[in-house]
Amino acid sequence: MTFEKEIKITEVALRDGSHAVSHQYTVEQVTTIAKALNEARIPYIEVTHGDGLGGSSLQYGLSKTDEMKLIEAAVAVSDFSKIAVLLLPGIGTIEDLKQAAKIGAKMARIATHVTEADIAKQHIETAKDLGMETVGFLMMSHMAPVEKIVEQAKLMESYGADTVYIVDSAGALLPDQVRARIKAIRQAISINVGFHAHNNLSLAMGNTLAAIEEGATRIDGSIRCLGAGAGNTQTEVLVAVLDRMGIQTGIDLYKLMDVSEDVVSQILQKPQIINRDSLTLGYAGVYSSFLLHAKRAAEKFSVDSRDILIELGKRKIVGGQEDMIVDVAAELSKKKSGSACPSTYTT
Numbered sequence: 001m002t003f004e005k006e007i008k009i010t011e012v013a014l015r016d017g018s019h020a021v022s023h024q025y026t027v028e029q030v031t032t033i034a035k036a037l038n039e040a041r042i043p044y045i046e047v048t049h050g051d052g053l054g055g056s057s058l059q060y061g062l063s064k065t066d067e068m069k070l071i072e073a074a075v076a077v078s079d080f081s082k083i084a085v086l087l088l089p090g091i092g093t094i095e096d097l098k099q100a101a102k103i104g105a106k107m108a109r110i111a112t113h114v115t116e117a118d119i120a121k122q123h124i125e126t127a128k129d130l131g132m133e134t135v136g137f138l139m140m141s142h143m144a145p146v147e148k149i150v151e152q153a154k155l156m157e158s159y160g161a162d163t164v165y166i167v168d169s170a171g172a173l174l175p176d177q178v179r180a181r182i183k184a185i186r187q188a189i190s191i192n193v194g195f196h197a198h199n200n201l202s203l204a205m206g207n208t209l210a211a212i213e214e215g216a217t218r219i220d221g222s223i224r225c226l227g228a229g230a231g232n233t234q235t236e237v238l239v240a241v242l243d244r245m246g247i248q249t250g251i252d253l254y255k256l257m258d259v260s261e262d263v264v265s266q267i268l269q270k271p272q273i274i275n276r277d278s279l280t281l282g283y284a285g286v287y288s289s290f291l292l293h294a295k296r297a298a299e300k301f302s303v304d305s306r307d308i309l310i311e312l313g314k315r316k317i318v319g320g321q322e323d324m325i326v327d328v329a330a331e332l333s334k335k336k337s338g339s340a341c342p343s344t345y346t347t
Protein backbone atom coordinates (compact mmCIF):
# COMPACT_ATOMS: atom_id res chain seq x y z
CA MET A 1 0.00 0.00 0.00
CA THR A 2 1.21 3.52 -0.70
CA PHE A 3 -0.39 6.48 0.96
CA GLU A 4 0.17 10.06 -0.09
CA LYS A 5 -2.35 11.58 2.24
CA GLU A 6 -1.51 13.29 5.49
CA ILE A 7 -2.73 11.80 8.76
CA LYS A 8 -3.35 14.32 11.53
CA ILE A 9 -3.18 12.95 15.04
CA THR A 10 -5.08 14.29 18.03
CA GLU A 11 -3.43 13.28 21.30
CA VAL A 12 -6.05 12.47 23.93
CA ALA A 13 -3.99 11.44 27.00
CA LEU A 14 -4.81 14.75 28.67
CA ARG A 15 -8.56 14.18 28.12
CA ASP A 16 -9.47 10.47 27.65
CA GLY A 17 -6.40 9.71 29.80
CA SER A 18 -7.98 11.75 32.56
CA HIS A 19 -10.22 8.70 33.21
CA ALA A 20 -7.08 6.61 33.79
CA VAL A 21 -5.79 8.99 36.46
CA SER A 22 -9.22 9.50 38.07
CA HIS A 23 -9.23 13.10 36.79
CA GLN A 24 -6.35 14.05 39.11
CA TYR A 25 -4.14 15.88 36.59
CA THR A 26 -2.26 18.86 38.01
CA VAL A 27 -1.17 22.04 36.24
CA GLU A 28 2.46 20.86 36.52
CA GLN A 29 1.72 17.49 34.89
CA VAL A 30 -0.30 19.04 32.07
CA THR A 31 2.39 21.66 31.49
CA THR A 32 5.16 19.05 31.29
CA ILE A 33 3.22 16.68 29.04
CA ALA A 34 1.79 19.34 26.72
CA LYS A 35 5.23 20.99 26.36
CA ALA A 36 6.77 17.67 25.37
CA LEU A 37 3.92 16.83 22.96
CA ASN A 38 4.26 20.28 21.40
CA GLU A 39 8.00 19.73 20.94
CA ALA A 40 7.24 16.38 19.31
CA ARG A 41 5.00 18.32 16.88
CA ILE A 42 1.66 16.70 17.70
CA PRO A 43 -0.96 18.64 15.67
CA TYR A 44 -3.73 18.64 18.30
CA ILE A 45 -3.70 18.04 22.05
CA GLU A 46 -7.08 17.56 23.73
CA VAL A 47 -7.37 18.82 27.31
CA THR A 48 -10.50 18.60 29.51
CA HIS A 49 -12.05 16.36 32.12
CA GLY A 50 -12.41 12.82 30.67
CA ASP A 51 -16.11 13.44 30.06
CA GLY A 52 -15.45 16.78 28.45
CA LEU A 53 -16.02 20.35 29.57
CA GLY A 54 -18.11 20.48 32.74
CA GLY A 55 -17.50 16.77 33.42
CA SER A 56 -16.15 17.32 36.92
CA SER A 57 -19.02 16.09 39.11
CA LEU A 58 -19.91 13.38 41.61
CA GLN A 59 -21.47 11.44 38.73
CA TYR A 60 -18.39 11.45 36.48
CA GLY A 61 -15.61 12.03 39.01
CA LEU A 62 -14.36 15.28 40.48
CA SER A 63 -11.30 16.87 38.87
CA LYS A 64 -8.40 17.77 41.11
CA THR A 65 -7.81 20.97 39.09
CA ASP A 66 -10.24 23.27 37.30
CA GLU A 67 -10.05 22.17 33.64
CA MET A 68 -9.85 25.80 32.44
CA LYS A 69 -6.57 26.08 34.37
CA LEU A 70 -5.34 22.90 32.66
CA ILE A 71 -6.36 24.24 29.24
CA GLU A 72 -4.58 27.53 29.96
CA ALA A 73 -1.46 25.65 31.04
CA ALA A 74 -1.44 23.61 27.81
CA VAL A 75 -2.06 26.68 25.65
CA ALA A 76 0.82 28.52 27.37
CA VAL A 77 3.40 25.91 26.31
CA SER A 78 2.07 25.06 22.83
CA ASP A 79 3.29 27.22 19.99
CA PHE A 80 2.87 24.43 17.44
CA SER A 81 0.12 22.15 18.76
CA LYS A 82 -3.44 23.40 18.82
CA ILE A 83 -5.38 22.73 21.99
CA ALA A 84 -8.68 20.90 21.53
CA VAL A 85 -11.58 20.57 23.95
CA LEU A 86 -14.32 17.93 24.08
CA LEU A 87 -17.90 18.89 24.87
CA LEU A 88 -20.90 16.63 25.40
CA PRO A 89 -24.05 18.79 25.10
CA GLY A 90 -25.83 18.58 28.44
CA ILE A 91 -22.64 17.96 30.41
CA GLY A 92 -20.80 21.00 29.04
CA THR A 93 -22.52 24.21 28.02
CA ILE A 94 -22.13 26.90 25.39
CA GLU A 95 -20.67 29.12 28.15
CA ASP A 96 -17.96 26.52 28.84
CA LEU A 97 -17.16 26.48 25.13
CA LYS A 98 -16.92 30.27 24.98
CA GLN A 99 -14.59 30.31 27.97
CA ALA A 100 -12.37 27.60 26.47
CA ALA A 101 -12.15 29.57 23.20
CA LYS A 102 -11.34 32.75 25.12
CA ILE A 103 -8.37 31.14 26.86
CA GLY A 104 -6.98 29.79 23.61
CA ALA A 105 -8.59 26.45 22.67
CA LYS A 106 -8.63 26.23 18.88
CA MET A 107 -10.59 23.04 18.26
CA ALA A 108 -13.99 21.99 19.61
CA ARG A 109 -15.03 18.34 19.47
CA ILE A 110 -18.77 18.02 20.04
CA ALA A 111 -19.67 14.50 21.14
CA THR A 112 -23.09 12.85 21.04
CA HIS A 113 -24.37 9.31 21.20
CA VAL A 114 -24.23 7.92 17.66
CA THR A 115 -27.95 8.37 17.04
CA GLU A 116 -28.28 11.84 18.63
CA ALA A 117 -26.31 14.19 16.37
CA ASP A 118 -29.14 16.72 16.32
CA ILE A 119 -28.37 17.81 19.89
CA ALA A 120 -24.97 19.06 18.65
CA LYS A 121 -26.37 21.70 16.27
CA GLN A 122 -26.06 24.81 18.45
CA HIS A 123 -22.70 23.71 19.85
CA ILE A 124 -21.18 23.07 16.42
CA GLU A 125 -22.58 26.37 15.13
CA THR A 126 -21.29 28.28 18.16
CA ALA A 127 -17.84 26.70 17.88
CA LYS A 128 -17.70 27.78 14.23
CA ASP A 129 -18.82 31.30 15.15
CA LEU A 130 -16.02 31.36 17.73
CA GLY A 131 -13.58 30.59 14.90
CA MET A 132 -12.78 27.11 16.18
CA GLU A 133 -12.05 24.11 14.00
CA THR A 134 -14.99 21.83 14.76
CA VAL A 135 -15.39 18.09 14.99
CA GLY A 136 -18.57 16.04 15.33
CA PHE A 137 -17.80 13.01 17.52
CA LEU A 138 -20.25 10.09 17.10
CA MET A 139 -19.80 8.02 20.26
CA MET A 140 -20.68 4.33 20.71
CA SER A 141 -20.60 3.85 16.95
CA HIS A 142 -20.93 0.06 17.29
CA MET A 143 -24.54 0.59 18.43
CA ALA A 144 -25.97 1.86 15.14
CA PRO A 145 -26.19 0.39 11.64
CA VAL A 146 -24.15 1.97 8.86
CA GLU A 147 -27.16 3.76 7.26
CA LYS A 148 -28.01 5.47 10.57
CA ILE A 149 -24.41 6.59 11.02
CA VAL A 150 -24.36 8.05 7.50
CA GLU A 151 -27.53 10.03 8.30
CA GLN A 152 -26.01 11.33 11.56
CA ALA A 153 -22.68 12.24 9.94
CA LYS A 154 -24.56 14.21 7.28
CA LEU A 155 -26.38 16.12 10.01
CA MET A 156 -23.09 17.09 11.64
CA GLU A 157 -21.72 18.17 8.26
CA SER A 158 -24.84 20.28 7.68
CA TYR A 159 -24.30 22.08 11.02
CA GLY A 160 -20.83 23.13 9.83
CA ALA A 161 -18.49 20.50 11.29
CA ASP A 162 -15.10 20.29 9.58
CA THR A 163 -14.64 16.62 10.52
CA VAL A 164 -16.85 13.75 11.64
CA TYR A 165 -15.40 11.00 13.82
CA ILE A 166 -16.48 7.40 14.21
CA VAL A 167 -15.87 6.78 17.91
CA ASP A 168 -15.50 3.24 19.22
CA SER A 169 -16.19 4.26 22.81
CA ALA A 170 -16.62 0.70 24.06
CA GLY A 171 -13.72 -0.75 22.08
CA ALA A 172 -16.28 -3.18 20.68
CA LEU A 173 -15.96 -2.71 16.92
CA LEU A 174 -14.35 -5.41 14.79
CA PRO A 175 -12.12 -4.39 11.85
CA ASP A 176 -14.75 -5.13 9.17
CA GLN A 177 -17.29 -3.02 11.07
CA VAL A 178 -14.82 -0.14 11.21
CA ARG A 179 -14.17 -0.48 7.47
CA ALA A 180 -17.89 -0.46 6.64
CA ARG A 181 -18.55 2.63 8.77
CA ILE A 182 -15.60 4.69 7.56
CA LYS A 183 -16.16 3.74 3.92
CA ALA A 184 -19.84 4.66 4.03
CA ILE A 185 -19.38 8.09 5.61
CA ARG A 186 -16.30 8.79 3.48
CA GLN A 187 -18.58 8.37 0.45
CA ALA A 188 -21.50 10.32 1.93
CA ILE A 189 -19.80 13.47 3.25
CA SER A 190 -17.19 15.79 1.85
CA ILE A 191 -15.47 16.80 5.09
CA ASN A 192 -12.66 14.99 6.94
CA VAL A 193 -13.38 11.62 8.50
CA GLY A 194 -11.77 10.61 11.79
CA PHE A 195 -11.52 7.56 14.01
CA HIS A 196 -11.14 7.15 17.79
CA ALA A 197 -10.43 3.64 19.10
CA HIS A 198 -10.40 1.89 22.46
CA ASN A 199 -8.28 -1.17 23.04
CA ASN A 200 -10.64 -3.32 25.10
CA LEU A 201 -10.53 -6.17 22.55
CA SER A 202 -6.88 -5.46 21.64
CA LEU A 203 -8.06 -4.08 18.30
CA ALA A 204 -7.26 -0.38 18.67
CA MET A 205 -4.22 -0.43 16.38
CA GLY A 206 -5.75 -2.85 13.84
CA ASN A 207 -9.01 -0.90 13.74
CA THR A 208 -7.13 2.39 13.37
CA LEU A 209 -5.17 1.04 10.40
CA ALA A 210 -8.42 -0.29 8.89
CA ALA A 211 -9.94 3.19 9.29
CA ILE A 212 -6.94 4.82 7.61
CA GLU A 213 -7.10 2.36 4.73
CA GLU A 214 -10.74 3.35 4.20
CA GLY A 215 -9.91 7.04 4.11
CA ALA A 216 -9.88 8.35 7.69
CA THR A 217 -7.28 11.10 7.95
CA ARG A 218 -7.96 12.37 11.48
CA ILE A 219 -6.86 9.84 14.07
CA ASP A 220 -6.85 9.85 17.86
CA GLY A 221 -3.99 8.40 19.82
CA SER A 222 -3.07 8.35 23.45
CA ILE A 223 0.47 8.31 24.70
CA ARG A 224 1.17 5.15 26.73
CA CYS A 225 -2.46 4.16 25.89
CA LEU A 226 -3.77 6.47 28.62
CA GLY A 227 -7.56 6.38 28.30
CA ALA A 228 -10.79 4.88 29.58
CA GLY A 229 -11.06 1.08 29.71
CA ALA A 230 -7.93 -0.46 28.18
CA GLY A 231 -7.05 2.94 26.75
CA ASN A 232 -6.77 4.19 23.19
CA THR A 233 -4.49 3.52 20.24
CA GLN A 234 -0.98 4.11 21.63
CA THR A 235 0.27 7.25 19.91
CA GLU A 236 3.99 6.54 19.93
CA VAL A 237 3.40 3.03 18.53
CA LEU A 238 1.01 4.40 15.91
CA VAL A 239 3.55 6.97 14.75
CA ALA A 240 6.18 4.23 14.41
CA VAL A 241 3.80 1.93 12.52
CA LEU A 242 2.65 4.69 10.15
CA ASP A 243 6.25 5.62 9.48
CA ARG A 244 7.00 1.97 8.60
CA MET A 245 4.02 2.09 6.22
CA GLY A 246 5.38 5.21 4.53
CA ILE A 247 2.68 7.47 6.00
CA GLN A 248 4.10 10.72 7.29
CA THR A 249 2.69 12.36 10.39
CA GLY A 250 5.36 15.03 10.91
CA ILE A 251 5.76 13.83 14.52
CA ASP A 252 9.14 13.29 16.18
CA LEU A 253 9.05 9.63 17.27
CA TYR A 254 12.01 9.75 19.67
CA LYS A 255 10.58 12.75 21.52
CA LEU A 256 7.26 10.94 21.84
CA MET A 257 8.94 7.77 23.12
CA ASP A 258 10.80 9.85 25.69
CA VAL A 259 7.73 11.64 27.05
CA SER A 260 5.96 8.28 27.28
CA GLU A 261 8.81 6.61 29.15
CA ASP A 262 10.16 9.46 31.25
CA VAL A 263 7.01 11.45 32.07
CA VAL A 264 3.71 9.68 31.48
CA SER A 265 4.77 6.29 32.88
CA GLN A 266 5.66 8.05 36.15
CA ILE A 267 2.16 9.39 36.74
CA LEU A 268 0.28 6.21 35.87
CA GLN A 269 -1.43 4.79 38.94
CA LYS A 270 -1.29 1.37 37.28
CA PRO A 271 -0.21 0.23 33.81
CA GLN A 272 -2.89 0.45 31.13
CA ILE A 273 -3.56 -3.21 30.37
CA ILE A 274 -6.40 -5.33 29.08
CA ASN A 275 -7.66 -7.02 32.23
CA ARG A 276 -10.95 -8.78 32.87
CA ASP A 277 -12.67 -5.43 33.44
CA SER A 278 -11.66 -3.74 30.21
CA LEU A 279 -12.06 -6.96 28.22
CA THR A 280 -15.62 -7.20 29.55
CA LEU A 281 -16.33 -3.63 28.39
CA GLY A 282 -15.35 -4.48 24.83
CA TYR A 283 -17.07 -7.86 24.91
CA ALA A 284 -20.29 -6.41 26.33
CA GLY A 285 -20.12 -3.30 24.13
CA VAL A 286 -20.68 -0.81 26.95
CA TYR A 287 -19.36 2.66 27.49
CA SER A 288 -15.85 2.53 28.99
CA SER A 289 -16.63 5.05 31.71
CA PHE A 290 -19.36 2.74 33.11
CA LEU A 291 -16.67 0.53 34.60
CA LEU A 292 -16.11 2.45 37.81
CA HIS A 293 -19.85 2.72 38.47
CA ALA A 294 -20.34 -0.98 37.75
CA LYS A 295 -17.53 -1.95 40.12
CA ARG A 296 -18.94 0.22 42.90
CA ALA A 297 -22.44 -1.22 42.37
CA ALA A 298 -21.03 -4.78 42.22
CA GLU A 299 -19.38 -4.34 45.58
CA LYS A 300 -22.44 -2.75 47.13
CA PHE A 301 -24.82 -5.49 45.94
CA SER A 302 -22.35 -8.42 46.09
CA VAL A 303 -22.67 -9.29 42.41
CA ASP A 304 -20.09 -9.78 39.66
CA SER A 305 -19.35 -6.50 37.83
CA ARG A 306 -19.06 -8.51 34.59
CA ASP A 307 -22.68 -9.59 34.91
CA ILE A 308 -23.70 -5.96 35.39
CA LEU A 309 -21.75 -4.81 32.34
CA ILE A 310 -23.05 -7.60 30.13
CA GLU A 311 -26.63 -6.86 31.18
CA LEU A 312 -26.09 -3.13 30.46
CA GLY A 313 -24.85 -4.08 27.00
CA LYS A 314 -27.94 -6.23 26.38
CA ARG A 315 -30.19 -3.36 27.46
CA LYS A 316 -28.28 -0.91 25.25
CA ILE A 317 -27.75 1.53 28.11
CA VAL A 318 -25.89 4.66 26.95
CA GLY A 319 -23.85 7.50 28.52
CA GLY A 320 -26.14 9.65 30.68
CA GLN A 321 -28.06 6.61 31.94
CA GLU A 322 -25.56 5.78 34.69
CA ASP A 323 -28.34 5.50 37.28
CA MET A 324 -29.43 2.30 35.50
CA ILE A 325 -26.23 0.65 36.68
CA VAL A 326 -27.46 0.55 40.27
CA ASP A 327 -30.88 -0.72 39.12
CA VAL A 328 -29.26 -3.56 37.19
CA ALA A 329 -27.01 -4.45 40.14
CA ALA A 330 -30.02 -4.50 42.47
CA GLU A 331 -31.97 -6.73 40.08
CA LEU A 332 -29.08 -9.15 39.70
CA SER A 333 -28.66 -9.26 43.47
CA LYS A 334 -32.36 -9.94 43.91
CA LYS A 335 -32.22 -12.79 41.39
CA LYS A 336 -29.23 -14.24 43.19
CA SER A 337 -30.45 -14.04 46.76
CA GLY A 338 -34.08 -13.09 46.64
CA SER A 339 -33.22 -9.69 48.22
CA ALA A 340 -31.93 -6.50 46.60
CA CYS A 341 -30.31 -5.11 49.76
CA PRO A 342 -26.88 -3.55 49.41
CA SER A 343 -24.31 -5.92 50.96
CA THR A 344 -23.53 -3.42 53.73
CA TYR A 345 -27.02 -4.11 55.11
CA THR A 346 -26.84 -7.90 54.94
CA THR A 347 -25.12 -10.17 57.40
Ligand SMILES: C[C@H](O)CC(=O)C(=O)O
Nearest residue numbers: 016050051139167168169
Ligand atom coordinates in the same frame (compact mmCIF):
# COMPACT_ATOMS: atom_id res chain seq x y z
C1 LIG B 1 -16.93 11.20 26.97
C2 LIG B 1 -16.23 10.02 26.33
O1 LIG B 1 -15.22 9.55 27.21
C3 LIG B 1 -15.75 10.38 24.96
C4 LIG B 1 -14.87 9.33 24.39
O2 LIG B 1 -13.66 9.44 24.38
C5 LIG B 1 -15.46 8.08 23.88
O3 LIG B 1 -16.68 7.99 23.75
O4 LIG B 1 -14.68 7.17 23.60
Ligand SMILES: [Mn+2]
Nearest residue numbers: 016169227228
Ligand atom coordinates in the same frame (compact mmCIF):
# COMPACT_ATOMS: atom_id res chain seq x y z
MN1 LIG C 1 -12.61 7.57 24.28
